[in-house]
Amino acid sequence: GAGVSQSPSNKVTEKGKDVELRCDPISGHTALYWYRQSLGQGLEFLIYFQGNSAPDKSGLPSDRFSAERTGGSVSTLTIQRTQQEDSAVYLCASSQQGGNEQFFGPGTRLTVL
Amino acid sequence: GEDVEQSLFLSVREGDSSVINCTYTDSSSTYLYWYKQEPGAGLQLLTYIFSNMDMKQDQRLTVLLNKKDKHLSLRIADTQTGDSAIYFCAEMDSNYQLIWGAGTKLIIKP
Numbered sequence: 001g002a003g004v005s006q007s008p009s010n011k012v013t014e015k016g017k018d019v020e021l022r023c024d025p026i027s028g029h030t031a032l033y034w035y036r037q038s039l040g041q042g043l044e045f046l047i048y049f050q051g052n053s054a055p056d057k058s059g060l061p062s063d064r065f066s067a068e069r070t071g072g073s074v075s076t077l078t079i080q081r082t083q084q085e086d087s088a089v090y091l092c093a094s095s096q097q098g099g100n101e102q103f104f105g106p107g108t109r110l111t112v113l
Numbered sequence: 114g115e116d117v118e119q120s121l122f123l124s125v126r127e128g129d130s131s132v133i134n135c136t137y138t139d140s141s142s143t144y145l146y147w148y149k150q151e152p153g154a155g156l157q158l159l160t161y162i163f164s165n166m167d168m169k170q171d172q173r174l175t176v177l178l179n180k181k182d183k184h185l186s187l188r189i190a191d192t193q194t195g196d197s198a199i200y201f202c203a204e205m206d207s208n209y210q211l212i213w214g215a216g217t218k219l220i221i222k223p
Binding site: 031033043045048050091101104107 | 143
């Protein structure tokens with residue numbers, strides 16, 4: 001597609017369940033970012049993939065959060081044993097290698113009941 | 114650590130100019146950005162400025178950068194109702210990471 005896509009657009013889950021969020025970056029973009037945006041807050045960096053390099057996981061808030069990127073393209077963010085404080089919009093962005101512009105997907109709104 | 118600050122709300126009358134301000138702490142930032150987020154929509158890059166520039170103009174948008182004071186502003190001329198959104202300031206650090214402000218909600222009064 002022409003832009004970054006994310007799925008699902010909305011996810012409601014029960015506390016304690018695992019969820020998987022998907023991101024399809026723009027074709028050819030080697031860098032991929034995951035952010036979290038809580039209500040009324042700015043974006044919180046979670047993880048960054050650049051090509052085949054080891055990802056920068058410094059923003060992951062706990063070991064319940066993990067992400068992978070298969071084949072240098074699609075990425076999945078997994079949250080295990082979800083908690084209510086995990087409720088937020090999870091945004092994915094991609095950019096060209098060394099590029100200064102990040103292109104954002106529409107986000108996945110996660111609600112943990 | 115690095116920080117980006119912006120006021121949470123700005124209210125202007127339709128037709129007036131809006132000026133959204135942002136301050137940052139990272140002296141090694143390379144690019145500074147303004148993103149727009151409309152209700153229920155994703156983030157849209159509005160404009161960006163390289164750190165060795167002090168001004169950039171694009172139609173109704175003017176970005177001013179005072180690198181000495183680490184102050185960035187976005188001016189929207191002739192503000193319209195369609196400009197209602199949250200505007201995020203962000204700076205790119207030396208690791209190509211974006212550091213974000215909390216966003217300024219622009220409210221347009223008729």
